[in-house]
Amino acid sequence: MARRVAVVGGGVAGLAAAHRLRRELGAEAEVVLVEQACRLGGKLRTVELAGRPFDLGAEAFLARRPEVLDLAEELGVRSEVVHPAGAAATVRAGGRTQRLPGGTVMGVPAEAGSVAGVLSDAGIAAVRAEAEMPPIELGADISVGDLLRARVGDEVVDRLVEPLLGGVYAGDANRLGLRATVPALAKALDDGAGWITTAARAALPTPKPGAPQPVFGAFRNGYRELLDRLLVAADVEVRLGLPVRALVRTGEGWRLEIGSAPAPEHLDVDAVVLAVPAPAARKLLQGPVPAAAAKLAEVELASMVVVGLALPPGTQLPEHDGTPASGALIARGERHSGGTPFTAKAFTFSSNKWPHLRGSGGEVLLRGSVGRFGETEDLRLDDEELLRRVRADLAELTGITAEPVESAVLRWGGGLPQYGVGHLDLVADVEREVAGVPGLAIAGAALHGVGVPACVATGEAAATSITRDLVQPER
């Protein structure tokens, strides 16, 4: 019998779910994707900058995970995946810009000496002093900041771990939970590593024989390439500009209330995948799965702004010790030499990092990011002022003062969920509750990782769970 499934949310998780539903349920099934915005992609957004497709949401993916690469292969766009040039990542901390040291797990050093360039002598002494402490008994979960500050000192957190975590979660190390955000370190401690540096050593990936595999990938013409292919292959009915307002169980199926509050439409389906951010999922689950909704209410979000700049051809992006710099993370509290605080928390020197990324006239492209969890003041500035401040930060950091040929400012309100202490348990509770309701599945960045591969994985898993429910309804 033909089935009708609704996917709510047209970000990468929803599109991956829709695509997998089509593959698993076949051509007969009706898959309807309902998206509140007037475009698909969610946090993936490719714009034109200096005549070139340029990502102003997510710009890359972790290529050590298989999901995006496998999907690209399946969709016939694997040849469009590119990898960064061997440019050097840097961090501005303690008033200086240094190369980001290797041999760390999310900034946690495997030995004190490896972070000597970034930490002060006192900071290095604090890392070494941990050896005199009793071994760690991790327990349920703890914030990254609380654990590391107590064991290896503030500088490791402030100058390395938080800038790196900030790049992924825009988060505050004192609130992010260790088990969800640095799981390899937590596992090594669970396995009895005892000390932070010992755990970091155990958690470092073992080098594989042969040429090193690239850590990151991206699409030559931006994420748009992946989204377009996903949409065609999913062969779904897309309903744009229609928020789903309510989700109601109706006998064996579901009724979705969609569109404007005064004149809602109804969509009746056999099953639903919810691939929306935590606040929207909380609202929609309140009726059918209140316990899951209550848990999702605990997930907080960070907002941010991405500023894209196209600089005149020939503009020299920074180098570090003769190697082009791929970007710079900026530690919280860093200031210009004149005392002005930095507004940006990071820059990606895109044309250094990705050799193919130049404007159509050879313009040099880069991105500045603004916004950390709990720091919302800068986000209230208008676009012009944000642009001015990001350019001032760039000038301070790199000496580049060239007038941009073109610029773009994109705001991401509630862009990234924060994985707090106990996040893994929270997600396990949500998923257990949802799994108890046939014909319902959830996906997206609130669950098992904010990165694009993790979101694809949750979308595909949700589709598989729905297929199982529809094919074996007695389950």
Ligand SMILES: Cc1cc2nc3c(=O)[nH]c(=O)nc-3n(C[C@H](O)[C@H](O)[C@H](O)COP(=O)(O)OP(=O)(O)OC[C@H]3O[C@@H](n4cnc5c(N)ncnc54)[C@H](O)[C@@H]3O)c2cc1C
């Ligand atoms: C600025 C930024 C940079 C990032 N950089 C990277 C990176 O380089 N690499 C990486 O791997 N990850 C990165 N990420 C993270 C990653 O992009 C996201 O976590 C991921 O794309 C989220 O996908 P999603 O489908 O779960 O959610 P979303 O993309 O948020 O999609 C959810 C969709 O649901 C829709 N929606 C919400 N409520 C409703 C409703 N009631 N009815 C209908 N539709 C609704 C929304 O409009 C949205 O389109 C970045 C994120 C941001 C914000």
